[in-house]
Amino acid sequence: MRARAVAVMLLLFVILVAPVLAADDERYGYLTISDVNVQLDNGTALIQVNYSVDEGTRFIFFLFGKQDLKSKLLKILNYDDAKMKQIDLSSAEFTVEEAAVSYGDGIYWYPAHHFNVVIPNLTVKSPQVTRNFRMVKEFPAGIGYFAMNGSSSVPAIPQATPTHQ
Helix, strand or coil: CHHHHHHHHHHHHHHHHHHHHHCCCCEECCEEEEEEEEEEECCEEEEEEEEEECHHHHHHHHHHCCHHHHHHHHHHHCCCCCEEEEECCCEEEEEECCCCEECCCCEEEECCEEEEEEEEEEEEECCCCEEEEEEEEEECCCEEEECECCCCCCECCCCCCCCCC
């Protein structure tokens, strides 16, 4: 009888401790994040997330849809107003309107941002600069940038209207 109680206690210990020992920082449930790319365009951020899902969950997606996958990705990205553009079993795209603060005249500030898992490869790209980070849970310090004027590489500068005297 005592051996049975010890065996049950050992089994409970293994059940409770094994998931904690097996946890990865870049893992959230059945998702493992590989990289996140943020493309800043005016005040909007286009976010692409690349990930892998556990093999056992793929069949469930075909049966029940991808709503849980979308919910987990939104939780990972930590944006309240992200809108999904595309999602499959290895990548997703989201748009976040007003992700950057506009100071007028084509000047923007994309603030620091906290993610809910460690991102192995984070790329934040503005029209002027690209910043790459490895193994981060936060985009630190933010980034200032200028809107682009069409397809040229010159920041948008307001044009003065000539006055006739």
